Amino acid sequence: MSTDAVPSQPAPPALAVSGLTVRCPGADGMVPIAEEIFLTIAPGEAVAVVGESGSGKSVTARAILNLLPHGLESEGTVEFAGESAGRRPRGRRGARIAMVMQDPFTTLNPLHRIRDIVCETLRTPDGKRLGRRERRREAVRRLAEVGIADPAVADAYPFELSGGMRQRVGIAAAIAEEPLVLIADEPTTALDQTTQSEILALLDRLRETRRMALLLITHDLRVAAGVCGRVYVMYAGQVIEELPADRLLTAARHPYTARLAAADPPLDRRLQALPPIPGSVPAPGGRPHGCRFAPRCGWATSACTSDPVTLSDLGTGHQVRCARVGESLDLTHTRDLAEVTPGPAPTGEPIIVLREVTKRYGHKLAVDGVDFEVHAGESVGIVGESGSGKTSVARMMVGLEPVTSGSLEVRGIDVTSSKVGRDGWATVRSTVQMAFQDPSSTLNPARTVGGTITETLRLTDVPDRKARAAELLQMVGLDAGYANLRPKQLSGGERQRVAIARALARDPRVLLCDEVVSALDVSVQAHVLNLLNDLRRTLGISLVFITHDLAVVRQIADRVYVMKSGKVVEHGLAGDVLSRPRHPYTQSLIASIPAHA
Amino acid sequence: MADRPVTLSRHTWRTLRARRRQTPLLVVAASCVLVAAAVLMIFPGVAPHDPDLIDGAVAFQSPGSQYWLGTDNLGRDVFSRIVAGTRTGLLGPLILAIGTTLLATLVAVVAGYLGGHVDALTGRVIDVLYAVPPMVVAIVVVGITGGGWWIALAVLLVFGLPINIRLLRSAVIVRARLPYIEAARTSGFSGTRIMVFHLLPTIAAFLVAVFFLTFTYGIVDLSALSFLGLGVPPGASDWGRMIAENRAYLFQNAWATIGPTIAVVLVAVSANVVGDWIYSRYESRGRTR
Amino acid sequence: MRTRDGSIRRGRVGIGMITALVLLTTACAGGGTGASSGPLTSVNMLTTVLPPVLDPRQSSSLASGSLLIALEPLVRYDNGGFKPLLASAIDAPDPTTYVLTIRDGIKFWDGSPFTAEDAAFSIGLHTGADSESINAALFAQVKSVEVTGDDKVTVSLSAPAPQFTAGLAQIGMVSKAFYDKNGKGVGTQDVLNLGTGPYEFATFTPTREVTLKANPGYWGQDGPAVQTLKLGVIGDDAARMNALQSGEYDGMLGVPLPQVASIGRLPGMRMADSADLSVYKFNLNVETKPWDDIRLRRAFQLAVNREAILQGALGGNAELAPTIVPAPVMAGLSGEEAMRAAYTKLGADIVFDLDAARREMAQSSSPDGVSAEVLVTGSDPTLALIVQTAAQDLAKIGIKLTVREVDDQTYYSAVYFGHKTEGVSIDMFSGSAPDASNLPLYVISGANAVTTGGSGTNISDYVNPEVDALLDDSQKLAVDDPRRGAKLIEALTLAQADVPYVPIAFPKVFIAGREGLDTTSLDTFWWMTQWPQALVKA
């Protein structure tokens, strides 16, 4: 990736933010979410702000544009190319600074055609809005610049385009008035791997051709390192480190940044265990006095917790907010983590066997003739982009979706045949259980955590359900106290663990995980992946792991199936498939993952 | 099935914004009114006079120490009749609200969860009932059959169902597809168990909303019906009927009409206010984000 | 029908105009518009009922107030007697034949002459078993109606009917040619009707409003007294009050009893009252258990406090009723002293004595009390008030009455036609002709009981051969023979002893009018007279 040379003469920074604090109404009075944020971007430079959810990075972006939602207040100075934005920056928005938002499916006005969205802000020299024909012509030109060659798209409606297309339209609309700074708030999180790399490449190209400053907000370190020159790392509402991008994954000096980088699963090898970060991000209002990361930091000392820590400059554009910055802490980095040598694939008897299974929704063929097996004690990964049919395969295995044709046997019982009686389903249920993707809706909001698990235990003949529930919670690393909490009081990671505990309540032979970690922060993801590996070892259950993230599947699966548009294009040992892919699609998938150290 | 990966929970600070909403004064006042009305309903004996005592000699007394709101055309004490009127004023709407909530929930949960032809059939039936305004049907049915109070209630109940079923059904359909319900299905729970113990608790807020909305419309519609002389027997101390009977004597004793009107409005407003407040407090529990 | 969008836009424009208008009207003087008291060119009067169709067959008693001033009858009622109008003379050679001489030179509004054929046709509308006319009962005895000469019509009856002349005074004469031309459409909003009267029909909204305009070419001498006349019906009490107060209407013919006090107190409104040929009464059906027991009926009669009902429910706007025929009407026939002696005796028999009532109750077939549901109709709120007042006293002796309000149809079908009540009913029965025999023939004549296949007006199904005999004898006597009155009084006294009903009161008829309108000369049969002349004469 091109790292940008420092601009020759010290032109005023395209964007300079200092002392920016955002408060939101909390229980008693206004509670700060982000404090004393500072950042500068030179024209044409790409800078990233990285942080996990709850770090305040997204609200900072909104504060810069003064687009805070109802009820939030902000203070501090924001300057575009030297002049202060002041309280009413409306004049600046669009012309000087613009934004691309995260979820392409809700960013565009559903009732407007694409050409009207793109050219809405354009004016003729004498200030009038463009006529219909000029709007259409201008839209086609601008869409071409963001990589949409087909002129028909200009007349289409947003709901007729794919996620990637809509994001391109969003970008075209945002840069319509040649802004100095473009803020991209998690622009690719909602997209597939291949589309993600295309959009990032597009943003990079636009930055160069238009000498536009790019501020990329993301939770993905690899994306940040791959696209930007400098990175600000935020944690619990504070900037804790600023460093050049190439040092992010290898030479971070703040413990949190190092552990965060390490927790990111590598693609090329499988680690014994991913180094997790214990505990969870402190919520605004409940933040510790001293260094905010102290409670979770392995190297914390009394100095860290006594008084607030200030930034110290290490030169070459590298600043750290850590009390022990002087000492050289032995921060382990990804490259020196112990690798596990992949043992031979365990050869237990097959539990779930799929032969020529197809699944049709109306006129759309989701799954087209898939063969698949899961053996006892084995961990199988299914990888594919959205729309590849991997989730449909999972749902058929667990009986949530009927099979259109082909055979699907679970411990000898063919679920496709009509005469699967009550006890037939009972054995299927006790053989395979499922954990779901969205942490916020995987648990019943009206029930306590303990209630959910004891309710599921009702189907087993466990004598003392409460004790068994506590035991299950222990098994997934949560203490018994969690039993009487409500799902709303839990973090995303904790909710997924409870979901796994619920699945284990039926002590199944196979645990089916459908994108279980894709909605979690990297550090939390590490926890859950380690938990799943431990459960495999201790309980001897087999895993079916469905994900779109190749690096994650590398860490958990023995064998891997790669699916595209309803077909299995390649399958084999994880090591072979991921390091020496034979099918061109697998190769392009692997290539689209941003390079890393 | 487009299984696009779910985005990170977008703005965690939004969940912080649920400020601790202190109960506003208006809601406290409204609940006092409702409690007072309920007490009067249970102990009508509290009223200063016998509401049905007819005494021609004291007809049309204006409000004074003995008769707080004066007397009506037959010399009955207006205040006592308003107190006695709480029976039909509150009981009717209460029965209507409970009946509608139970029936609408039953139909909505079953149709919403099972889907398929059951849902399609319910949809058709709702379209039929939806096409006929409840008040017109009530007037025609009660008018023709000379039916009493119970028939009026039954008609309003049946024709009040469609709107509420639609409201609950859309809430159920959304929740029936969420992971925690699918998890219950994969765990092997029976359909009924899922509907009652898993689905129902999450739409509790909507049940409250339906209950209070029907209660308020019950007050308004039932008093309108008795205003037209349908439902409650003549001479009964029912607010709607009192308003209808005493409107002709607006000049002798205006309070005989204004009194019950204020009673109807007060109870209806209080029910509305309390209903909205409970709904907003409850609603956050049902939501997943 | 306007398109939806069109109407929305116009609706929005409409709203704009209304608000502008409201501001405009506040500028000019508020209050009513028609209250100018110059020479009376137009009179708007409220009334209680109007016909659904401007056709004599569908209009009886009060509703005919709007018809008889346009479709003139053969003879005009004139305080007690009948003076010839379209018929110059009526001769009755024998009790069962009447010969009518049609006056010549009478023209319809369109100039066509009024002939004997028209007269015969007009009477014929109301005769015959299959007649659809609401007044058929008055001509039940008519066997045939023929034209016997270019200005003569002979009517032959199957039995003597002293009320025949009173019947003639109630039906308007119409044009046979007009009816043949318009058939079923006669009397509807677009067709209206053709008559000879001083006023012509202008506009008509069924049962709601009739406007008439003066007929310049009227054949007779007392021609139209005002240019335009409007008769309106307003069902809602408060709306009626507002209409009178805001001056949209100049008065009301037949003010409902509950509103007599408040309308009377309206500024500039004068009220006159006169005795009405109708009676509020409780009916006790002698065929329905347990009311077939005379002692129970007597207990009921003793426990009804008629004085309290008169003060409370009727607001003093009525007179105590010793029997079912009002005193002045009976006096007109049987002479003052005979009526007074009989009425004081009848009145003395009906006394309010709870102890006596309890004694009767003890010896009756159901000593430990009885309960009954009494139906009332919303169109006469006084019925409900009477039953509520009476129920309070009756409860003291164990008779529990509950009230149920039903719509007119259910009430008529249960009380009058089918007699499907629980034995006790309340009604206000009005006579259909200004003759003393009218009420007794309907109420106590065995022929009108449902059990004998009659019309059902004998609500208590009271069949007493002696009473029937007396009534038949009275029919055979001449119209103004005092002995006819004596027989009627004897029949009423006999019937009263068996308590088939408990007469309560004769309501008064109240007529209200602004200054400049003389309401004193109008009585309960205003609708058979030239009431506009009487109103405007002052």
Add this chain to the structure above:
Amino acid sequence: MASGPGKGVSRTARGSAGPNPAGPALRFLVGRLLGGAAVLLVVSFALFALIYAAPGGAEQALAGPYASAEQRQAIRETYHLDDPLLTQYGHYLRSLATLDFGASFLMREPVTVSLARAAMVTLPLLLSAWGLAMIGGIALGLLAATRRGGAVDRWVSSTVVVAASTPMFATAILLTWLFGVKLGWLPTVGSGQGGIDTLRHLVLPAVAMGTVLLASATRVTRSAVMDVLDSDHVTFARSRGISSRRILGNDVLRNAAVPIVTQAGGLLIALTGGLVVVESVFAFDGIGSLLTQAIGARDVPVIQAVTLALAAAIVLINLAVDLAIFGLDPRVRRGRGRG
């Protein structure tokens, strides 16, 4: 890095938009009309059976209390009221098929004439009340939503709650007493003789009917507008420097229009319920009074005609609402279900 032309253009965007655009609209329209017809049939039969079973009959109204039994029987024959229910209904359906709604027993005029006369009085009342409720509701809703949480929002919400809970007849009585009798500004009775006079007569009843529904219109508008204001595409529009006035008109109102239009249909239907009460209090000879009078006289053809007219109007209103949504929301037009 491969950054070729976007591959992900979904098929429908290119060339003709998916199956022919009229497909979903036509199928939908026919479905609605058939549904509506079925509804009318069910309603009319239910009514017929009800009146058939009810005590009393048209002959009592026609013949009057003094009529003899034979006369009443004769009338029952002429209007064949004694036939069994199904034959009577069959007879009625046959005449309905030839669009002959029959004549009113009582008023002897074709039912369509009396219905038209009544409709000329009721329609202006209905539409002005509906107009008032919708215009007022949208204005207040917008006001409250754009000043969310402020004094205006709280004030509007509380007054709206009171308006929603006051029965129509209570508002009617209050208005007539205040404006009609006390101040004498406006006529309180009757439907006026055309032109300005009719409009003056319309004000009080329209306001009485409108206030109750003003409340729900405001609530729906407020919540719909607030949802749109919170949505991402409004934030994206503001981030591009588009003026808030233009966003309000072009973005917020258009997106909030769908729930508002659905509500508008619901309001009009609710209004038909309140007709009877308001027409009796203001002595309007509209459809409400016609119905009450017809019930009193068991005038079967008129009862049928009025109820069918109301039911048909409701079916048409629902249809109009769906067509309006078709126009507003391209997703519905392309058969992708409601936005």
